Amino acid sequence: MTSTLMEGFLPFEHEPYFNFGLDAVAGRQRDAYRMVREKYLGRAFPMYLGGKAVEGTATFEVHNPADTREVVWRFPKATPEQLEEAIGGAKAAFEEWRFSDPMQRATIFKRAADLLRARRLEFNAVMGLENGKNWAEADGEIAECVDHFEVFAREALKWAQGKPVYPMPDEHVTMVYEPIGVVAVISPWNFPAAIPLGMALGAIAAGNTVVWKPASETPLSSLLLVELLYEAGLPRNVIQFVTGTDDVLGDPLVDHRDIRMIAFTGSKEIGCRIMERAAKVQPGQKWLKRVMAEMGGKDPTVVCADADLDDAARGIVQAAFGYAGQKCSACSRVIAEASVYDELLDRVVTLARELKVGSPEENAPLGPVIHEGSAARIMDYVEKGKGTARLVLGGERAGSGEREGGYIAPTIFADVDPRDPLFQEEIFGPVLSFTKARDWRHAIDLANDSEYGLTAAFYSRDPQKINEARRLIHAGNLYVNRKCTGALSGTHAFGGYGMSGTNAKVGGPDYLFWFLQTKTVAQKY
Ligand SMILES: NC(=O)c1ccc[n+]([C@@H]2O[C@H](COP(=O)([O-])OP(=O)(O)OC[C@H]3O[C@@H](n4cnc5c(N)ncnc54)[C@H](O)[C@@H]3O)[C@@H](O)[C@H]2O)c1
Numbered sequence: 373m374t375s376t377l378m379e380g381f382l383p384f385e386h387e388p389y390f391n392f393g394l395d396a397v398a399g400r401q402r403d404a405y406r407m408v409r410e411k412y413l414g415r416a417f418p419m420y421l422g423g424k425a426v427e428g429t430a431t432f433e434v435h436n437p438a439d440t441r442e443v444v445w446r447f448p449k450a451t452p453e454q455l456e457e458a459i460g461g462a463k464a465a466f467e468e469w470r471f472s473d474p475m476q477r478a479t480i481f482k483r484a485a486d487l488l489r490a491r492r493l494e495f496n497a498v499m500g501l502e503n504g505k506n507w508a509e510a511d512g513e514i515a516e517c518v519d520h521f522e523v524f525a526r527e528a529l530k531w532a533q534g535k536p537v538y539p540m541p542d543e544h545v546t547m548v549y550e551p552i553g554v555v556a557v558i559s560p561w562n563f564p565a566a567i568p569l570g571m572a573l574g575a576i577a578a579g580n581t582v583v584w585k586p587a588s589e590t591p592l593s594s595l596l597l598v599e600l601l602y603e604a605g606l607p608r609n610v611i612q613f614v615t616g617t618d619d620v621l622g623d624p625l626v627d628h629r630d631i632r633m634i635a636f637t638g639s640k641e642i643g644c645r646i647m648e649r650a651a652k653v654q655p656g657q658k659w660l661k662r663v664m665a666e667m668g669g670k671d672p673t674v675v676c677a678d679a680d681l682d683d684a685a686r687g688i689v690q691a692a693f694g695y696a697g698q699k700c701s702a703c704s705r706v707i708a709e710a711s712v713y714d715e716l717l718d719r720v721v722t723l724a725r726e727l728k729v730g731s732p733e734e735n736a737p738l739g740p741v742i743h744e745g746s747a748a749r750i751m752d753y754v755e756k757g758k759g760t761a762r763l764v765l766g767g768e769r770a771g772s773g774e775r776e777g778g779y780i781a782p783t784i785f786a787d788v789d790p791r792d793p794l795f796q797e798e799i800f801g802p803v804l805s806f807t808k809a810r811d812w813r814h815a816i817d818l819a820n821d822s823e824y825g826l827t828a829a830f831y832s833r834d835p836q837k838i839n840e841a842r843r844l845i846h847a848g849n850l851y852v853n854r855k856c857t858g859a860l861s862g863t864h865a866f867g868g869y870g871m872s873g874t875n876a877k878v879g880g881p882d883y884l885f886w887f888l889q890t891k892t893v894a895q896k897y
């Protein structure tokens with residue numbers, strides 16, 4: 373039955389991006405910004421508890437990174453009692469949702485995909501105003517959300533079929549997958565739509581319920597998706613949406629005995645903390661908590677002497693400076709063979725120098741980092757780097773007219789020692805390091821000289837070298853002759869090795885297994 377229904381879907385196709393090079397499309401994006409400013413600016417938004425919109429007595433402000441003096445909207449600060457209500461609501465809703473028809477789940481996701489298609493430019497503008505993505509970066513993420521809806525619709529049906537086992541002559545044996553309970557979804561600000569959506573859809577597609585806690589820098593990108601799911605027919609209790617401060621929604625949410633699983637994406641520091649705290653069995657807790665923790669990266673691009681250097685330079689610049697380097701997948705280390713090192717460095721510097729710094733709302737190629745705290749942390753790396761490596765570009769704050777924001781010039785250091793923090797630590801900003809390798813094998817060793825293992829790119833035309841790279845590079849996502857950012861849901865299952873996390877592989881064919889438990893039923897004939 374289910375497989376027939378699945379066959380009823382049209383073949384999956386990735387959502388195409390908007391072409392903002394066309395005046396008409398660019399005009400529509402500008403209109404969407406105007407509309408979002410008129411419709412949302414200055415508003416106080418609610419949380420959703422027990423299916424009801426709840427205003428907070430205390431609220432916090434969300435600032436526009438392009439000019440941090442501008443408060444774009446406000447959200448409630450949940451109280452401990454409201455967190456309790458959210459978890460209780462999700463627990464109660466699980467008793468019904470766990471038995472919901474997978475086809476119902478798939479249908480809701482398909483409807484949500486259509487609703488989102490019609491509002492993509494609006495969602496792009498909301499994201500631009502709260503996390504500083506330019507048009508193309510925001511569009512890439514919202515298109516990924518449409519893909520997630522389509523992919524998870526299919527995954528819900530696929531996993532509902534169970535799996536065949538080897539038969540017995542005198543028993544009927546089945547193996548089926550069942551949901552596990554209440555999943556806490558905790559997400560970062562840099563992908564405020566696609567990342568929490570991926571985790572939440574994984575949970576819901578499997579029949580679980582969700583307490584969704586967005587990053588406080590970017591709650592509206594998340595809230596609009598929750599409301600879209602409600603509009604598509606999701607019973608409102610299935611997602612509880614809570615906003616507020618980490619003292620109320622961090623440890624207390626993770627520690628709560630009624631939470632069955634924590635699906636987290638964010639920093640290594642918080643991911644490790646969650647892993648440790650979730651290991652403790654709380655009084656009255658009847659399971660071992662499951663933790664998905666997808667964390668940071670220090671992603672290398674290896675360039676061999678035989679590579680197409682123009683192609684490599686373009687890929688490096690896009691992956692290092694797209695969204696000001698604030699992606700877990702961003703290229704932050706280039707490791708090039710000595711014979712092409714200087715030439716590649718020249719080409720990368722030339723391209724990076726052309727990047728105009730400015731406002732994401734006006735679609736500048738290089739926007740601000742998320743806030744002043746982040747800018748100060750990044751500049752600390754840069755100042756220290758000036759004493760340990762050769763600065764070849766940038767190395768300073770950049771102006772953007774009258775605006776006040778975390779604008780930083782694209783920065784490149786050459787001759788970075790592998791023991792340098794520039795080479796080892798996640799900086800999460802527009803800062804790129806170049807390191808020279810003796811030969812391509814040495815370059816692979818250097819690429820692997822990291823506690824992280826999220827993405828990597830490898831440029832060569834030689835099939836033997838490519839083969840070795842495929843075998844040896846320690847990364848969850850290895851890209852050959854292309855940039856190391858831009859995984860597509862359904863195709864590039866995403867998640868890293870080592871301290872990049874639990875390798876959950878969102879958007880991949882095994883992802884739903886994270887949210888399920890397996891039941892074998894053997895019935896004697
Ligand atoms: N591997 C991936 O797929 C991936 C994707 C995007 C971002 N990231 C990583 O995320 C980081 C940037 O995001 P960030 O600054 O928002 O990360 P962060 O770890 O500071 O925060 C992430 C989330 O955790 C919450 N949080 C804070 N303290 C908590 C606690 N004690 N318990 C539970 N939750 C708590 C925050 O409020 C936020 O919602 C980078 O390291 C980046 O590499 C990883």
Ligand SMILES: N[C@@H](CCC=O)C(=O)O
Nearest residue numbers: 699700701857858859866
């Ligand atoms: N999935 C995104 C990265 C998300 C992390 O920040 C990419 O593939 O570039």
